[in-house]
Amino acid sequence: MVSISDVKRWNPATLNEAATTAQQREQTLIHSGDDYGKTMPIEGWTGGAADDALSAHRLLMFRLEKLAANANVVHKALMQASDAIPPVQNAIHAAEELARKYGYSVDDAGGIIDAFAGREPSPEMHPEDRARARQQVADDLAQALRTAEDIDVDLATVLRRAGQGEFGSGNDATVAAAAAAAEIANPGLTLPEPPPNATAAQNAAWWATLSPAGQGILLRDHPDWLGNRDGLPGAVRSQANTARLPGERARLAQEQAGAQRMVDAAKAVYDPSGGVMGAALTRLQEVNGKIAALDAVQTTMGKGxxxxxxxxxxxxxxxxxxxxxxxxxxxxxxxxxxxxxxxxxxxxxxxxxxxxxxxxxxxxxxxxxxxxxxxxxxxxxxxxxxxxxxxxxxxxxxxxxxxxxxxxxxxxxxxxxxxxxxxxxxxxxxxxxxxxxxxxxxxxxxxxxxxxxxxxxxxxxxxxxxxxxxxxxxxxxxxxxxxxxxxxxxxxxxxxxxxxxxxxxxxxxxxxxxxxxxxxxxxxxxxxxxxxxxxxxxxxxxxxxxxxxxxxxxxxxxxxxxxxxx
Missing domain, CATH: 3.40.50.1820 (Alpha/Beta hydrolase fold, catalytic domain)
Known part of the structure; x- marks a missing residue:
């Protein structure tokens, strides 16, 4: 389990240097390996020795492709970790500044200490404001540690798996293809999901600890997580909800078609009370109202x-x-x-x-x-x-x-x-x-x-x-x-x-x-x-x-x- 003091000592520049080195080694493997790959088979060379040479060549190419694939995943994960750490450190720094502003301090273990313990705070510090600030600091620190732990565990897992050669199939056409396939198949570090049952302050803290690249990935892949999440920036919520509109409209169009089928089917039902048709029409009216509401939303958003x-x-x-x-x-x-x-x-x-x-x-x-x-x-x-x-x-x-x-x-x-x-x-x-x-x-x-x-x-x-x-x-x-x-x-x-x-x-x-x-x-x-x-x-x-x-x-x-x- 990482601590506040651990995270503050993390050095993303060191990870960046390691990532650069891993990338350079990967490129060496790709260029030298693919040149070596062209040496076999040799035209006109047949027989047992040729077969042995070809088998040894294939085994070495398998190893080169695996090395390149694992080097690619390591390089990518190190770069992601290097990008992910500064927002977490910034969130801790911002929490410490907020604490100081309201008469608190944060110790290395993340404890919040009241500088006014045993005496009255200055008159301009309203008790409710201080209480809210203290809770905000606690939420910010907790989420920073949650994200930091996610980074630490993910990076350690990637390095362990790469050390065991778990990435890449070794059956690609070239070393370059092996590295490219690993890039696509392995996203690297995962992104922490939003905290469950979170307050607005906890949501804001979670979002602040994500790197810009991570935020962009979530906006692209999970707008449903973000659009209605209180505490996130309005610009983020708006972008996410706007991205949701086509899917919502398509879903409602399917519901509308189903509701219309219910109305059409009700016409053939003997129902003196009119209950069946009434229920079908009510459902169709509800769905039509929802589609009209999306029209109103899109028209309003179109005003700019x-x-x-x-x-x-x-x-x-x-x-x-x-x-x-x-x-x-x-x-x-x-x-x-x-x-x-x-x-x-x-x-x-x-x-x-x-x-x-x-x-x-x-x-x-x-x-x-x-x-x-x-x-x-x-x-x-x-x-x-x-x-x-x-x-x-x-x-x-x-x-x-x-x-x-x-x-x-x-x-x-x-x-x-x-x-x-x-x-x-x-x-x-x-x-x-x-x-x-x-x-x-x-x-x-x-x-x-x-x-x-x-x-x-x-x-x-x-x-x-x-x-x-x-x-x-x-x-x-x-x-x-x-x-x-x-x-x-x-x-x-x-x-x-x-x-x-x-x-x-x-x-x-x-x-x-x-x-x-x-x-x-x-x-x-x-x-x-x-x-x-x-x-x-x-x-x-x-x-x-x-x-x-x-x-x-x-x-x-x-x-x-x-x-x-x-």
Whole structure:
């Protein structure tokens, strides 16, 4: 078992030198061996001596071909190990730097030591931030050692097998062919699979320990491992999910053909109740909806400057998340979760336009006041309630189970963005936006520990979780005039406390959605339940102001708040 101190002492340059030497020996074997291979048979030489010479020649060629094949595998494995070690060492170094930043140190055995043991840390170090950083350091070190152990075991195995001459058949036409065949047949070092049941931080740590070549191999061979893996960079997830689209479409086309056959067969069945045909049509409609959802995803991605961060076709309705902008390099990231009746095929296009408008508003604020670039995500990563499920307690808009399940997934998505930024060292200001039943889902997500710093719930029928883990003074709500779908009294019960009228409302900044005049010009009022994201509105301006970290630029209702009146 390797240790942190072992890995820090590893010298990839030494392996690289050994690989170069092995390659040179391989080339010598190839050139000299193939020249020697041409010496036999000798035309016109027959008889017993000729047969003995030819047999000895074949035996020597067999050995040369085996040597060249094994030299090729050794050279390749040494080069791979030389490339694989620096990312692991960099991951250890980054973990040590993160530890120091939050008042910890790492010993040679990988133990994490609290420099503030027995005394209070400096005031700017929030306990929750320190706890999260400590866990991140532990995850980074554990994954670095996991990958290092994989490199060590794989390389030792290759060297042992090569020493025993296990590579190559010895029956190739030339020595060069033997080396080339070994190159193809033996991939060299394996790549560690993603850690099982991993957190976003563990996924990020695993990815960071892989070499660029290894990452490229996994993107090529296993996009299904990567596309929905919280913690990986958005660019990687998008590339993987985009690569998955043709296969998903082909699979759904087969399902569509099967569903159509069921409909055709049902026509010949005597079924006065209509149950057989109804079931067949329902199945066909479900598959058609999934294909339409893939169409919507591809159309949206075709706009450019988009990232496909999530794609799941296994549920009754396709789930997806698409970002406008680059979540990896954005200083500010907003994640919008819509609500009742939302589907990818029905709503993604419009919500993507809304998020593009939000991002444009954010850029206008950034141009005037700074704050870094913004990305905005439409997250339809759960089975939002539909009209046909209103009587199903597990899927009804009148009950919390769908929001609770969605909130669990949404919290992981938030944590994935945070872990990706932690791994790259890119600052992050993460804002959660939730509309209608999506605000309940957002509330349940914020009942978990996440890196979300600001949250705005609008058109909310209830915040979901009883206590939202958001920094004090960073909760916001909007309630349009004419929006009769939000509670107008106290605690609503089934979907959680009201952000507007319950005692918990004192924790929210109550935002204006009336017409207003700001430095951006005249802004329009929004009304009713569906207008909160209207372009050119006070409402969307407020969201952009919060997303960019400029709450002072937003419009408020003048409610007395946790940090004083507005």
């Amino acid at each position: 400057n988009r990232q496909l961060l999530f794609l799941d076709t296994t549920h009754p309705r396709v789930e997806a998340a698409i970002a406008v902008g680059n979540i990896d390099t954005a200083r500010n990231v907003a994640v919008f979760t819509p609500g009742f009746t939302t589907t990818v095929n029905g709503d993604l296009a419009q919500y993507d336009r809304n998020m593009d408008d939000l991002r444009n508003n954010a850029h206008d604020i950034e141009r005037r006041h700074g704050g870094g670039p913004t990305a905005a995500v439409t997250w339809i990563g759960y089975q939002a309630p539909q009209w046909d499920g209103i009587g199903d307690p597990g899927q009804s808009v009148l009950a919390p189970p769908a929001a609770q399940a969605g909130g669990d997934s949404l919290a992981k998505f938030y944590n994935g963005i945070g872990a990706g930024h932690d791994a790259s060292g890119t600052p992050l200001h993460l804002t959660a936006l939730g509309h209608s039943y999506g605000s309940t889902t957002t509330g349940y997500a914020l009942g978990h520990d996440t890196p979300v710093q600001d949250a705005m719930l609008f058109g909310s029928p209830g915040q979901g979780a009883e206590h939202l883990k958001i920094p004090e003074g960073r909760l916001y709500s909007e309630h349009n005039a004419g929006d009769t779908l939000v509670p107008s009294y106290g605690n609503t019960g089934a979907l959680g406390p009201s952000p507007y009228f319950s005692p918990d409302a004192s924790h929210y900044h109550q935002m204006s959605t009336d017409a207003s005049v700001t430095e951006a010009g005249q802004l329009n009022a929004t009304k009713d339940h569906s207008g909160y994201l209207d372009a050119g509105s006070t409402s969307i301006h407020n969201m952009a102001a919060i997303t960019t970290g400029h709450p002072d630029l937003a419009q408020y209702k003048g409610t007395v708040l946790a940090d004083g009146p507005r």
